[in-house]
Amino acid sequence: MVVEYAQGDRLSVPTDQVGMLAKYLGGDLPRMSRLGTSDWARATGRVKRAVKDMAGELVRLYSVRMSVEGHAFGPDMPWQMELEDAFPYEETGDQLTAIEEVKVDMQRPRPMDRLICGDVGFGKTEIAVRAAFKAVLEGKQVAVLVPTTLLAEQHFITFSERYAPFPVKVAMLSRFVSRAEQERIVEDVGKGAVDVVIGTHRLLSRDVRFKDLGLVVVDEEQRFGVAHKERLKRLRAHVDVLTMTATPIPRTLEMALTGIRDMSTVDTPPEDRQPVLTYVGQYDEGLALGAVRRELLREGQVFWVHNRVATIDRQVAWLREQVPEARIVVAHGQMDEDQLERQMVRFWDRDADILVSTVIIESGLDVPNANTLIVDTAHLLGLAQMYQLRGRVGRSSERAFAYFFFPPQRELTEEAHERLATISTHQSLGSGFQIALRDLEIRGAGNLLGAEQHGHIAAVGFDTYCRLLQESVAEMQGQPIPEEKDLRVDLPVKAFVPPGWVAQEGLRLDLYRRIATAGDHEILARVREETVDR
Incomplete structure (x- = not known):
C-alpha cells in the first residue's frame, strides 16, 4: 500500500502493517501533511488537548450526577x-x-x-x-x-x-x-x-x-x-x-463514551416492515405519473421532492394539470415557520394527497399512509439525504416505492453515479450500507459532542478522533492505558484475502486493517459476521 503526502512524497506500507493506518472520515478533504515534518504531530496535539478538555467535562458531569x-x-x-x-x-x-x-x-x-x-x-x-x-x-x-x-x-x-x-x-x-x-x-x-x-x-x-x-x-x-x-x-x-x-451514533463513539454516557441503540426494524422497493434511472414522466396514480388508487399519499425553490411552483402547476383529482400542498424552507408547519399538518391529517417539497422533509416526519416517494433531481443529493428521504416511506406494513430520477441529457459526475448506485444496491439497511452512511454518523457525532468538535474530527479523521477520546476518558477515570506491544509472528503460510472473495482492492485493504486493529475477540467476531457471505 502506498501513502501519498503533500508535494508528491510517497511511503510504502507493507500489508502486515496496514493496522497502523486509519481510514480518513471527516467530511471535507483535509490539508495534507509533508513527509518528515511535524505537521501531523501538531494537528494531533491540538486535537488531543481539545479532546482532553471535553473528556474532563464529560467525566466531571458524570461524577456530579452520580453524587x-x-x-x-x-x-x-x-x-x-x-x-x-x-x-x-x-x-x-x-x-x-x-x-x-x-x-x-x-x-x-x-x-x-x-x-x-x-x-x-x-x-x-x-x-x-x-x-x-x-x-x-x-x-x-x-x-x-x-x-x-x-x-x-x-x-x-x-x-x-x-x-x-x-x-x-x-x-x-x-x-x-x-x-x-x-x-x-x-x-x-x-x-x-x-x-x-x-x-x-x-x-x-x-x-x-x-x-x-x-x-x-x-x-x-x-x-x-x-x-x-x-x-x-x-x-x-x-x-x-x-x-x-x-441520527445514528457511530459504534466507535459509543465505545469511546462507555462509562460516562448511558446509551441504548434500537436498530432492528419492526417485524412487519418491508424494504422499500427502489428505482434509480433517467427521469421518465410516464413512470413518475404512473407511480403517483397507483398510490392514489390505493388511497395512499405521495412525497414529491423537487429541491429547487425557484421552480417548485411551476412543478406544482404541472402536477395539478396532470393529476387534477389530487389535493396538493407545497413545503420549502423559504416559507415562514407557521405556514410551513400548517402545510405539513394538512398532509399528515390526510387533507392532501401529494406533498411537493424540498429536502426539508428529510427528517422527523412520520406519515404511515405515505408510501410513494419521487425525487426528480436525485443526482444533486448526498447519500445520507437520499437514505433519509427514503426513510419517509415504508412506515407501515404496506409495500413502499422510492423513485430516484436524474435528467436524461445530463452527464453525471463519478461521485453522483456512485451515490445513485449505492442507494439502488442497498435496498434494505444492512452492514454494507453502514459504511456508506459515515457522513450521517459524523453528523451524529457532532450532534452528541457539540458543533465545535466537528473541526477536530475533520483535522485528524473520525476513527483517530474516537481513539484519542477513548484514551482521554480512560485517563480521566484513572484507568491504565494498555501499552501497545509490537509483536511480529512469522508463519510459513499464505495469509491473504483472495481477490475472488472481495473484488474491490480498497475493501480488501479495509478488511486487513479492521482485522489488524481488532482489539478483542468480540470485535473480531463482529468483523467475521459482517464479512461472511457479504
Missing part, C-alpha cells in the same frame, strides 16, 4: 404490566433491552440521563410511553419536549391513545393551542392536575412550573437552541432525563 440524590422509582406495578401487554405490536429485541435499561436507571437513586438512538419508526416512542407511565404511577409529572409543533401533535395522539384506559391526564402546549387554553394548561401543570405534558420549547418558558416533575423526555435535542439546552442542562441535575435521536 446527586434523585428519586428511586420502585418495581413495576400491575397497571404497568397491563399497559405493556396492550401494546399492539411485537417488541423487537433491541426495544426490550432499551426498555429494561431505562427501568433499571429509573430504579436507581441517582438521576437518569440516557440517550436512545434509533431510526424513525423503530419504536423509540413506545420506550418513552412506558417510562413516562412508570413515573406517573408514582405520582410524578412528565414533560415531553419536541422540536416541532407537528411532532408534538403526533406524540400527543400516541400518548393519549396508549393511556386511554387509565386515569392519566395528557396535555399539549404548542402554537396550535389557543392562548386561553395554554394558560389553563400551565395552571393545571402547576397544580399537578396534568400528569404528562407534551410540547415544543414553550415548555421551557419561565411561566411553566411543575408541582412534582419526575421525568423529562427530549426528542432530537440537537434541534433546540443554545438557551433551551442550558435550561435542560439545569433540569438534568435533578430529574430523570431520557433523550431520543434518529
Whole structure:
C-alpha cells in the first residue's frame, strides 16, 4: 500500500502493517501533511488537548450526577404490566433491552440521563410511553419536549391513545393551542392536575412550573437552541432525563463514551416492515405519473421532492394539470415557520394527497399512509439525504416505492453515479450500507459532542478522533492505558484475502486493517459476521 503526502512524497506500507493506518472520515478533504515534518504531530496535539478538555467535562458531569440524590422509582406495578401487554405490536429485541435499561436507571437513586438512538419508526416512542407511565404511577409529572409543533401533535395522539384506559391526564402546549387554553394548561401543570405534558420549547418558558416533575423526555435535542439546552442542562441535575435521536451514533463513539454516557441503540426494524422497493434511472414522466396514480388508487399519499425553490411552483402547476383529482400542498424552507408547519399538518391529517417539497422533509416526519416517494433531481443529493428521504416511506406494513430520477441529457459526475448506485444496491439497511452512511454518523457525532468538535474530527479523521477520546476518558477515570506491544509472528503460510472473495482492492485493504486493529475477540467476531457471505 502506498501513502501519498503533500508535494508528491510517497511511503510504502507493507500489508502486515496496514493496522497502523486509519481510514480518513471527516467530511471535507483535509490539508495534507509533508513527509518528515511535524505537521501531523501538531494537528494531533491540538486535537488531543481539545479532546482532553471535553473528556474532563464529560467525566466531571458524570461524577456530579452520580453524587446527586434523585428519586428511586420502585418495581413495576400491575397497571404497568397491563399497559405493556396492550401494546399492539411485537417488541423487537433491541426495544426490550432499551426498555429494561431505562427501568433499571429509573430504579436507581441517582438521576437518569440516557440517550436512545434509533431510526424513525423503530419504536423509540413506545420506550418513552412506558417510562413516562412508570413515573406517573408514582405520582410524578412528565414533560415531553419536541422540536416541532407537528411532532408534538403526533406524540400527543400516541400518548393519549396508549393511556386511554387509565386515569392519566395528557396535555399539549404548542402554537396550535389557543392562548386561553395554554394558560389553563400551565395552571393545571402547576397544580399537578396534568400528569404528562407534551410540547415544543414553550415548555421551557419561565411561566411553566411543575408541582412534582419526575421525568423529562427530549426528542432530537440537537434541534433546540443554545438557551433551551442550558435550561435542560439545569433540569438534568435533578430529574430523570431520557433523550431520543434518529441520527445514528457511530459504534466507535459509543465505545469511546462507555462509562460516562448511558446509551441504548434500537436498530432492528419492526417485524412487519418491508424494504422499500427502489428505482434509480433517467427521469421518465410516464413512470413518475404512473407511480403517483397507483398510490392514489390505493388511497395512499405521495412525497414529491423537487429541491429547487425557484421552480417548485411551476412543478406544482404541472402536477395539478396532470393529476387534477389530487389535493396538493407545497413545503420549502423559504416559507415562514407557521405556514410551513400548517402545510405539513394538512398532509399528515390526510387533507392532501401529494406533498411537493424540498429536502426539508428529510427528517422527523412520520406519515404511515405515505408510501410513494419521487425525487426528480436525485443526482444533486448526498447519500445520507437520499437514505433519509427514503426513510419517509415504508412506515407501515404496506409495500413502499422510492423513485430516484436524474435528467436524461445530463452527464453525471463519478461521485453522483456512485451515490445513485449505492442507494439502488442497498435496498434494505444492512452492514454494507453502514459504511456508506459515515457522513450521517459524523453528523451524529457532532450532534452528541457539540458543533465545535466537528473541526477536530475533520483535522485528524473520525476513527483517530474516537481513539484519542477513548484514551482521554480512560485517563480521566484513572484507568491504565494498555501499552501497545509490537509483536511480529512469522508463519510459513499464505495469509491473504483472495481477490475472488472481495473484488474491490480498497475493501480488501479495509478488511486487513479492521482485522489488524481488532482489539478483542468480540470485535473480531463482529468483523467475521459482517464479512461472511457479504
